[in-house]
Amino acid sequence: MIIGDEPYAPYQRPPLPKEFMLGQKDDRDILIRPEATYDKHGIELRLNQQVVAINPIENTLALDNGEKLDYDKLALCAGARARKINLPGGELAGVCYLRSLDDVKNIKNYLGVNGAVTPGCRAVIIGGGYIGLETAAALTKLGVNVTVLEMQDRVLARVTASEVSEFFQRVHTEEGVSIRTNIAVSHIEGEHLLTVCNDNGEHFDANLVIIGVGVIPNVELAEAAGLAVENGITVDEFDCTSNENIVAAGDCTNHPTSLLANSLLGGRLRLESVPNAVEQAKTAAASICSQSLPYASYPWFWSDQYDLKLQIAGLNQGFDQVLIRGDNKHGWSFVAWYLKEGKLLAADCVNRPKEFLVAKQLLSREITVDPAKLVDESIDPKIFLQ
Amino acid sequence: MPIIHYIEADVAVGSTVMQGAVDNMIDGILAECGGSCSCATCHCYVDEAWFDKVGEAGGTEKTMLEMAMEQQPTSRLSCQIEVTEDLDGLVVRLPASQY
Numbered sequence: 130m131i132i133g134d135e136p137y138a139p140y141q142r143p144p145l146p147k148e149f150m151l152g153q154k155d156d157r158d159i160l161i162r163p164e165a166t167y168d169k170h171g172i173e174l175r176l177n178q179q180v181v182a183i184n185p186i187e188n189t190l191a192l193d194n195g196e197k198l199d200y201d202k203l204a205l206c207a208g209a210r211a212r213k214i215n216l217p218g219g220e221l222a223g224v225c226y227l228r229s230l231d232d233v234k235n236i237k238n239y240l241g242v243n244g245a246v247t248p249g250c251r252a253v254i255i256g257g258g259y260i261g262l263e264t265a266a267a268l269t270k271l272g273v274n275v276t277v278l279e280m281q282d283r284v285l286a287r288v289t290a291s292e293v294s295e296f297f298q299r300v301h302t303e304e305g306v307s308i309r310t311n312i313a314v315s316h317i318e319g320e321h322l323l324t325v326c327n328d329n330g331e332h333f334d335a336n337l338v339i340i341g342v343g344v345i346p347n348v349e350l351a352e353a354a355g356l357a358v359e360n361g362i363t364v365d366e367f368d369c370t371s372n373e374n375i376v377a378a379g380d381c382t383n384h385p386t387s388l389l390a391n392s393l394l395g396g397r398l399r400l401e402s403v404p405n406a407v408e409q410a411k412t413a414a415a416s417i418c419s420q421s422l423p424y425a426s427y428p429w430f431w432s433d434q435y436d437l438k439l440q441i442a443g444l445n446q447g448f449d450q451v452l453i454r455g456d457n458k459h460g461w462s463f464v465a466w467y468l469k470e471g472k473l474l475a476a477d478c479v480n481r482p483k484e485f486l487v488a489k490q491l492l493s494r495e496i497t498v499d500p501a502k503l504v505d506e507s508i509d510p511k512i513f514l515q
Numbered sequence: 516m517p518i519i520h521y522i523e524a525d526v527a528v529g530s531t532v533m534q535g536a537v538d539n540m541i542d543g544i545l546a547e548c549g550g551s552c553s554c555a556t557c558h559c560y561v562d563e564a565w566f567d568k569v570g571e572a573g574g575t576e577k578t579m580l581e582m583a584m585e586q587q588p589t590s591r592l593s594c595q596i597e598v599t600e601d602l603d604g605l606v607v608r609l610p611a612s613q614y
Contacts, residue, residue: 486582
């Protein structure tokens with residue numbers, strides 16, 4: 130049985146700010162599987178129902194409709210929710226977040242009627258992370274006038290090197306997005322037409338404001354049930370929680386990592402990524418079935434913006450050197466290799482699928498490549514694996 | 516005793532070979548990226564008799580396949596094969612490494 134508090138069968142979130150926003154995919158297209166598949170395989174879907182408490186002593190769940198359910202094994206796959214900002218005007222109509230299908234439907238309502246964008250529509254996006262930039266790309270394609278406000282001095286400041294941030298700022302600017310950095314929003318005001326203000330008296334008018342300032346793991350149920358929680362539900366390499374009958378997987382968990390190269394990680398990680406959720410789910414399912422499949426995969430991520438395919442292998446935390454293969458200043462295709470003491474930690478690959486797959490293997494097989502070769506475009510990256 | 520897999524699945528026109536596999540809970544096609552040609556976990560071998568109808572990989576997919584494990588001449592990423600009426604009866608196989 131799967132219990133979810135949304136009215137939809139499990140769906141893919143990555144297309145939400147992209148193909149779904151653009152109208153290229155609809156509700157059905159983004160379902161992970163059609164509802165009929167669950168029926169066919171005897172999986173009961175309980176949608177629109179929320180678990181309000183776990184009783185780990187009786188092995189029961191309490192639902193918001195008053196029902197009580199027994200379990201032998203429980204998997205907490207509660208994900209994460211959008212971080213809300215606590216600003217005056219943050220609750221005004223037209224101030225939106227982007228995490229769920231309903232969030233994007235809500236955004237679309239403010240863009241225009243029946244999927245058509247109202248001419249002259251303006252959107253202000255608060256937060257220049259991946260969600261903010263992917264949304265900016267899609268809205269620009271739809272003809273919306275987009276401004277991105279970032280608090281730091283560059284976009285993607287938390288996740289990439291400045292070379293990569295500069296690249297994305299250039300591309301978005303070329304595509305017509307106004308990117309403003311070092312902007313700390315102080316409040317939002319207005320009706321119908323909203324105005325986003327900062328402390329310096331600047332203001333940005335918008336028909337809608339989209340806030341993308343990160344997520345918070347959904348750990349409250351686990352915490353209330355007395356499970357160990359620290360920046361996510363604490364799990365071991367088998368995705369088992371501190372309770373023998375409860376496993377957990379995905380964005381809501383904090384798991385051990387064998388990525389010794391990233392010594393800053395302290396041996397534990399909480400990842401916000403689909404591939405991680407998929408891998409953890411396999412491990413958790415094995416544990417439920419009393420099999421042992423330790424989690425040992427390398428993190429990777431992707432982001433599509435305009436005709437850019439960014440694929441990221443590894444985690445760059447702790448890097449002391451960035452090497453660029455290709456031209457990040459003019460073209461739309463390059464790799465940023467992140468190294469620490471000469472050892473590869475991660476690679477941001479923009480329109481470089483080959484280097485991405487090579488980087489994944491270099492990382493998992495712990496192969497060291499001469500830095501001069503990493504940036505030498507005359508060498509086929511396949512050679513690095515030999 | 517040898518294990519023989521007989522698998523047939525109905526897939527809607529306009530869907531992809533990958534989505535058809537996921538919808539039918541077929542093992543061996545993970546499709547981590549949900550069909551955005553980003554991960555190469557839906558690699559398949561198109562049966563030679565069908566390869567002309569399915570066609571060759573292009574662009575990003577071709578580059579991804581070059582680096583995929585156990586690439587063969589009829590390799591494709593199944594998320595990039597759109598299902599059409601012409602593909603009624605299509606046969607694809609999966610690389611052993613995906614099990």
